Amino acid sequence: MASPPDTSKTIKLERYNSYLRRVNSTKLLNASSKLLFRATLLVALVLIFFFTINYPPLSDHMGGGAHHVHTTHNFLSSAFYGGGVGGTAWEKQVRHSSTPKRPNGMSVLVTGAAGFVGTHCSLALKKRGDGVLGLDNFNSYYDPSLKRARQALLKRHEVFVVEGDLNDEPLLTKLFDVVPFTHILHLAAQAGVRYAMQNPQSYVSSNIAGFVNLLEVAKRANPQPSIVWASSSSVYGLNTENPFSELHRTDQPASLYAATKKAGEEIAHTYNHIYGLALTGLRFFTVYGPWGRPDMAYFFFTKDILQGKPIDVYKTVDDKEVARDFTYIDDVVKGCLGALDTAEKSTGSGGKKKGPAQLRIYNLGNTSPVPVGKLVSILEGLLGTKAKKHVIKMPRNGDVPYTHANVSLAYKDFGYKPTTDLASGLRKFVKWYVSYYGIETRVKREMDINKKISHQTEESG
Numbered sequence: 001m002a003s004p005p006d007t008s009k010t011i012k013l014e015r016y017n018s019y020l021r022r023v024n025s026t027k028l029l030n031a032s033s034k035l036l037f038r039a040t041l042l043v044a045l046v047l048i049f050f051f052t053i054n055y056p057p058l059s060d061h062m063g064g065g066a067h068h069v070h071t072t073h074n075f076l077s078s079a080f081y082g083g084g085v086g087g088t089a090w091e092k093q094v095r096h097s098s099t100p101k102r103p104n105g106m107s108v109l110v111t112g113a114a115g116f117v118g119t120h121c122s123l124a125l126k127k128r129g130d131g132v133l134g135l136d137n138f139n140s141y142y143d144p145s146l147k148r149a150r151q152a153l154l155k156r157h158e159v160f161v162v163e164g165d166l167n168d169e170p171l172l173t174k175l176f177d178v179v180p181f182t183h184i185l186h187l188a189a190q191a192g193v194r195y196a197m198q199n200p201q202s203y204v205s206s207n208i209a210g211f212v213n214l215l216e217v218a219k220r221a222n223p224q225p226s227i228v229w230a231s232s233s234s235v236y237g238l239n240t241e242n243p244f245s246e247l248h249r250t251d252q253p254a255s256l257y258a259a260t261k262k263a264g265e266e267i268a269h270t271y272n273h274i275y276g277l278a279l280t281g282l283r284f285f286t287v288y289g290p291w292g293r294p295d296m297a298y299f300f301f302t303k304d305i306l307q308g309k310p311i312d313v314y315k316t317v318d319d320k321e322v323a324r325d326f327t328y329i330d331d332v333v334k335g336c337l338g339a340l341d342t343a344e345k346s347t348g349s350g351g352k353k354k355g356p357a358q359l360r361i362y363n364l365g366n367t368s369p370v371p372v373g374k375l376v377s378i379l380e381g382l383l384g385t386k387a388k389k390h391v392i393k394m395p396r397n398g399d400v401p402y403t404h405a406n407v408s409l410a411y412k413d414f415g416y417k418p419t420t421d422l423a424s425g426l427r428k429f430v431k432w433y434v435s436y437y438g439i440e441t442r443v444k445r446e447m448d449i450n451k452k453i454s455h456q457t458e459e460s461g
């Protein structure tokens with residue numbers, strides 16, 4: 001009979017293994033709780049750091065009453081502007097810029113201040129002693145360096161431009177917490193008729209959502225500001241009556257751009273009706289001039305002609321010339337200031353309407369349409385260069401064949417009277433263009449070099 005196996009060794013081994021397991025699990029527990037503690041500490045530190053940077057300005061936005069909620073977008077964007085938004089130095093700049101220097105002067109928030117019309121209007125307002133605060137998101141729809149150069153020009157005239165987006169509600173609320181603006185000149189928008197086919201959402205975001213956001217903040221402000229804002233001649237769309245009057249149809253837009261501007265006019269009606277905001281929409285007709293927009297035809301024609309590149313000149317499907325009521329910037333600025341000066345006070349307060357408020361729409365055009373072919377020949381004369389013209393049928397891209405403004409309403413209400421014809425206005429534009437892009441300097445430098453070379457050749461000969 002086989003003797004039973006000696007189990008004493010196995011039992012000892014098992015006891016030893018179980019001891020080791022207990023020791024290891026305690027070590028593991030200690031190690032993992034240490035790890036957990038360290039991770040919690042790290043997260044807490046990161047959170048403390050993040051909130052210390054952002055919380056004070058954002059809580060200031062609330063103005064004591066938490067009437068809005070931070071979305072992730074707003075929180076992050078405000079953190080992004082961080083480098084000082086809401087800080088004492090920032091508030092000082094905001095106040096200084098928006099304080100009027102004349103008795104009964106306005107305090108105007110100009111949106112799109114680093115844009116073409118925004119820059120000119122801000123300078124004109126500042127020059128006559130009004131307080132101006134700019135807001136601009138410096139997007140890259142066209143060369144942002146031009147917007148930065150306009151910002152530098154504004155800075156030289158003590159206009160501070162806050163970098164921020166219309167859709168950033170806490171930022172807008174903060175601005176109204178710091179300054180009791182009497183007026184808003186709302187010029188920020190996604191512009192351009194043809195680009196709307198490439199990037200439709202940008203039109204909805206700026207011209208509709210952004211506008212509504214601004215109106216939401218304005219309706220709550222105390223006092224409510226009066227608002228003058230940029231609509232567009234494009235709202236006339238397929239209208240065939242001429243010249244365009246404010247009483248004509250505007251329910252047939254030819255582009256999404258036009259549709260968003262028309263939507264803006266309807267939205268303005270709603271905020272006027274419900275909240276007593278005084279609102280004036282200005283229908284601009286193809287505004288041009290120094291510091292203009294590089295996406296507009298007169299601007300890129302100038303560039304292309306100087307570079308010897310071909311340009312597309314549109315004609316209508318039935319072979320007619322396309323024409324525009326090109327309006328010079330100084331005339332439009334006078335119109336904007338006239339509209340601001342005659343804007344009545346909003347009647348609501350704290351989001352409640354107290355009585356009927358002013359609601360207006362005006363054409364700001366030149367009353368004298370010019371065919372695009374004529375625009376090109378004026379530029380050729382001014383630039384001393386023949387254009388390589390490609391006359392083609394207008395692509396189906398939202399363009400309209402013709403615009404012509406009747407401005408009698410703006411004349412009656414605030415004496416609007418355009419005085420600059422296209423040739424004189426383009427002369428001023430070309431003068432600015434060659435100086436801004438250093439073309440004069442280059443030409444002069446080339447001439448100097450040529451002179452030097454011929455001088456040296458003469459000497460050596």
Ligand SMILES: O=C(O)[C@H]1O[C@H](OP(=O)(O)OP(=O)(O)OC[C@H]2O[C@@H](n3ccc(=O)[nH]c3=O)[C@H](O)[C@@H]2O)[C@H](O)[C@@H](O)[C@H]1O
Nearest residue numbers: 191192193232233234284285286296297312313314322372
């Ligand atoms: O009043 C407005 O509400 C709008 O004005 C402006 O739109 P438009 O009047 O279309 O100006 P702009 O593009 O300079 O084309 C000028 C002319 O050149 C023709 N054109 C254009 C491009 C081209 O390659 N060839 C050409 O012949 C073209 O057919 C047109 O006849 C603003 O951009 C817009 O933001 C809005 O404010």
